[in-house]
Amino acid sequence: MAWSGVGIDLATNEPTREALREAVRTVLDQPQYRQRALRMADEFAAIDTRSAILGVISELVAGRQPAHAGRPAADKPRRAGQRG
Numbered sequence: 736m737a738w739s740g741v742g743i744d745l746a747t748n749e750p751t752r753e754a755l756r757e758a759v760r761t762v763l764d765q766p767q768y769r770q771r772a773l774r775m776a777d778e779f780a781a782i783d784t785r786s787a788i789l790g791v792i793s794e795l796v797a798g799r800q801p802a803h804a805g806r807p808a809a810d811k812p813r814r815a816g817q818r819g
Contacts, residue, residue: 740771 736742743758
C-alpha cells in the first residue's frame with residue numbers, strides 16, 4: 736500500500752502494536768493519505784473493467800498478445816523483489 740501513497744510500509748510482517756498504532760494514527764491524521772485514497776478511488780471508478788476484460792479475451796482468442804500485457808503500471812514504482 737505504501738507504493739500507492741495510501742499507506743505506510745512498516746517493513747515487517749509482524750509489526751509491534753506501537754508501530755501499527757503509530758502508522759494508523761499517521762494515516763488518519765495526515766490529509767495526503769486521504770487525498771491519495773480518494774484519487775485512487777476515482778481512478779478505479781473510471782475503469783470499465785468489463786470492456787477491458789472482454790478486449791483482452793478477444794485479443795487472446797484472435798491469437799494476439801493483449802496490448803497491455805507485460806507492461807507495469809506507469810505510476811506504480813516497484814521495489815526490488817516486488818512482484819506484480
